[in-house]
Structures are given as C-alpha cells and as structure tokens.
Amino acid sequence: MILQTGNKPINEYFNPSLFPGMYPTLFPYGDCGFEDERRDPKLSLELHAEYLLDIDGGMFRKHWSFLFVIFNLIQRRKVHFQTHLAVQRKNFHRIANQITNISTSTLLQLSKKIEAEKTVSTLTPSESQAMSLLNQVKTITTHVPGSSGAKLRMRNEIKSYFGYFGMPHLYFTFNPSAVHSPIMQVIFGDDSIDMDLEHPLVPDPHIRALRVAADPVAAADFFEFSWRALFGTLLGWDFEQNRTKPGGGVFGHIRAFYGCSE
Incomplete structure (x- = not known):
C-alpha cells in the first residue's frame, strides 16, 4: 500500500477516488466512489450514502468511522450550498464591496482574536471593518439541519398550521x-x-x-x-x-x- 502526503488538501467535491482511497477495505476495487461523472443516471452524494448504509451485512454502517465522515461531508455540503447572506437593500452595494475587499488573512486573524476573547481596541482597521459587517449581515441557514435558522423555519411552519387548520387537538x-x-x-x-x-x-x-x-x-x-x-x-x-x-x-x-x- 502506498500512502502519499502533501501540503495541498484533496478536493472533496466530485472526486470519485476520495472515499475508495480513504477506505480501501470498504471499496476493495478502488471503484464505486461518490459523484462519479461516468455513472448514468447521476447519483447524488446523499442518496448514494443512503444506499451504502442500507446494504445487507452492514459493512458500511457498522464501520467505526465511515458514518461520521460521510455525515460530516453531507452537513458541510448543506452549509456550503444552503447558507445565504441577507442585508438591507439600501446597504447592499456598500456591503458587497466591503465583503469582496476583505482578505482571507484578515478574517483568519479576526477569528483568532474572537476565539481568544480579545478586546475591540486590539483590532486593526481592516479587522474592525470586518467586525462591523457581522452586525450588518445576517446568515440564513433555514435548510441546514440542526441550525438555528432551521429551527426558526419549523416554528414558522407550525404557526402557519395554526393559522390555517386552527389549534391542534393533541400534543x-x-x-x-x-x-x-x-x-x-x-x-x-x-x-x-x-x-x-x-x-x-x-x-x-x-x-x-x-x-x-x-x-x-x-x-x-x-x-x-x-x-x-x-x-x-x-x-x-x-x-x-x-x-x-x-x-x-x-x-x-x-x-x-x-x-x-x-
């Protein structure tokens, strides 16, 4: 077995060789990975994972780490694809320009200072500008399971049921x-x-x-x-x-x- 290392992370999107490389005992032939463009019809990551977890014998669902890794990957996908930013209409162009001009290094340094509970006085001008955006930009995560946005969406749906069907008779x-x-x-x-x-x-x-x-x-x-x-x-x-x-x-x-x- 050859184990290759490097300083560049492996792409987790549309990389059918990722999981066969991570789990050679589950994919002994090095094939049948997720999101293979050659597969017809196309199969989503979530549906493919659900199929593997339902295979007789339980080799996938009883594996000590496969469940955690695939769930983490699915949850990350939902965060990446289902997270939206909302701002007031009058501030849209100004905030959009500020977001595009903030460097990743500034955000990284700001996150480290927030994690260390530093005071606002220790922030640089660029970090202060990034910090001010947190008060002006709202993160919408209504379709990310377990998020506060998803819980709020469920509450609103329940209230809508009350308005349309009336109060429920049984809890x-x-x-x-x-x-x-x-x-x-x-x-x-x-x-x-x-x-x-x-x-x-x-x-x-x-x-x-x-x-x-x-x-x-x-x-x-x-x-x-x-x-x-x-x-x-x-x-x-x-x-x-x-x-x-x-x-x-x-x-x-x-x-x-x-x-x-x-």
Whole structure:
C-alpha cells in the first residue's frame, strides 16, 4: 500500500477516488466512489450514502468511522450550498464591496482574536471593518439541519398550521425504545426472533444495548418504522395518498399533523 502526503488538501467535491482511497477495505476495487461523472443516471452524494448504509451485512454502517465522515461531508455540503447572506437593500452595494475587499488573512486573524476573547481596541482597521459587517449581515441557514435558522423555519411552519387548520387537538411525544423492542432486533438482522409470538424472546439487555450502539442506522430505521406504523395503523394516515384513510383512526379523521425529531 502506498500512502502519499502533501501540503495541498484533496478536493472533496466530485472526486470519485476520495472515499475508495480513504477506505480501501470498504471499496476493495478502488471503484464505486461518490459523484462519479461516468455513472448514468447521476447519483447524488446523499442518496448514494443512503444506499451504502442500507446494504445487507452492514459493512458500511457498522464501520467505526465511515458514518461520521460521510455525515460530516453531507452537513458541510448543506452549509456550503444552503447558507445565504441577507442585508438591507439600501446597504447592499456598500456591503458587497466591503465583503469582496476583505482578505482571507484578515478574517483568519479576526477569528483568532474572537476565539481568544480579545478586546475591540486590539483590532486593526481592516479587522474592525470586518467586525462591523457581522452586525450588518445576517446568515440564513433555514435548510441546514440542526441550525438555528432551521429551527426558526419549523416554528414558522407550525404557526402557519395554526393559522390555517386552527389549534391542534393533541400534543404528544413519541419515544420508542430500540433497546427493548424485538422489532429492532429483527431490523438488526437477528433471524431467531419469532414475531408470531405474543411476547417474542429477545437477547439479554446488555446484548440489545450493544446492538443499538453497533448499528445506529438500524436504530434510526426502527424509529422511522415505528412512527410511521403509529400514524398509519393507529391514527389512520395514508402516507401514499398523503391524507387520512377513509376509515380514519382512533381519533377520527386527521386533517394535518406536524412532527420533528430531536
């Protein structure tokens, strides 16, 4: 095996050899990397990663670092592509010129001083100008999962639901336990679980907890399966038609619902 080093970072965009080079045990033939222009039809990074994590055997989702690296890469992409800057219309041209004239070295030095909690008096004129932009430019990250902008967008959507459908009749928290569920053990790949029994026999709690830790994708699939089963079976929601079922559910016919995961 040849390990090459250098002082220039490897490009992470549209580089199909990146992950085969990082994970030779997962890509033993050095092929099938992400965003390969030769692939027809084209496959997005996120969809390709989702496919790899669902492959039988779990070699990708059970790898000790692949999950973290690919999630970090996807999150970085969302930040790069979905982050926008907003300013007042009257200040647009002035601020645009200031942004284009600020050097990366100035921003780097300013970030170091902010991190070290330096006072404003220690800033150079160019750093002070960059600092003033922070008060005039707003960062919009409504489509970046986990960001404050995404949370604000969800709050606004919920308020819009209130205005259109009225106040909701039911609030509840849904928290299925992956450790104690026999369904989770089946999703994990344990074929010995007999789901025809009223109380299926499951392994010891310690083993079940280790399985959840070893395969977080299976735990996420279990949560997805559980809440969809709840809404589809108990509450009578048809996900294919995106409306309530003709017979409704235990609370009658649902007009709308809104949910989010922590």
